Amino acid sequence: MTVPARRLEGVVCVVTGAARGIGVAIAERLAAEGGRVAAWDVSERRLDPTVAELRARGLDVQGFVCDVGSRQAVTDAMAQVEQGFGAPVGVLVNNAVWARFGALAEIDDEVVDRTLAVGLKALMWTTQAAAPQMRRRGGGSIVNLSSVSALHPQASSIVYAAMKGGVLGLTKAAAVELSPDRIRVNAVIPGMVGTPASKAQFDAVTLAQREAAMPLGRFGDPADIAGAVAFLASEDGAYVQGAELIVDGGWTVGTR
Helix, strand or coil: CCCCCCCCCCCEEEECCCCCHHHHHHHHHHHHCCCEEEEEECCHHHHHHHHHHHHHCCCCEEEEECCCCCHHHHHHHHHHHHHHHCCCEEEEEECCCCCCCCCHHHCCHHHHHHHHHHHHHHHHHHHHHHHHHHHHCCCEEEEEECCHHHCCCCCCCHHHHHHHHHHHHHHHHHHHHHHHHCEEEEEEEECCECCHHHHCCCCHHHHHHHHHHCCCCCCECHHHHHHHHHHHHCHHHCCCCCCEEEECCCCCCCCC
16 A cells, blocks of 8 residues: 555544454555554454554554444443543544345344444434544544445345435535534545455356446455545545545446
8 A cells, every 4th residue: 555645643533344344444544644543343353353453564553342333332432532542533434334235025123223323323423422522623524434325226225225325414414514613524435345245245247247347447445445535534635525525436427
């Protein structure tokens, strides 16, 4: 990974869902740019080795086990972050997600409740908990991860698409409300990213066909998303507010 500058030197950054996939890439990128990263995840088993690996590279990363679907857990963890780093949070990246895909007839309360708890309600709790700290430091940046599914839903993704669409509405509303506090709130909209979890949704033939159809000829890499997040988190994005940054290799423009 080539880092253009240490744009986040000394800034305390919270990244949710940071134990694997896109979350790890974001935590690594923010730390490589000088950020002091609080990596949150619900799974201590996954989080501990991830944090250990990042710290072994000399990055300032601490792990915090937190179920973001719980308002109290989020409130407690955000306070622990400020105490642990000795400074208020300046960047919040809402990346954690829980998803199950299936036909409309298969949707039940458990799927709906957990999807919305982790992917939408959690953003309210983290923003609510981080905003006072950001006010005390004179401002901050919140980056929420949505999905192209919010713009172009696929079959069997009703709950997921609804949740990710809600992320965009929440982002814009929070941007308006928090602007007077110099807190920027923006969304990154990833397309197909080649993580094991995303690839597992398709058989090998379908996967190859989809990748070949991408305008840029490949699926995204977690580092592609991390770069977009770092831009919005840093002062390079100082005049970006309430935006939806699509990072999908051109998929929403058209296929080859």
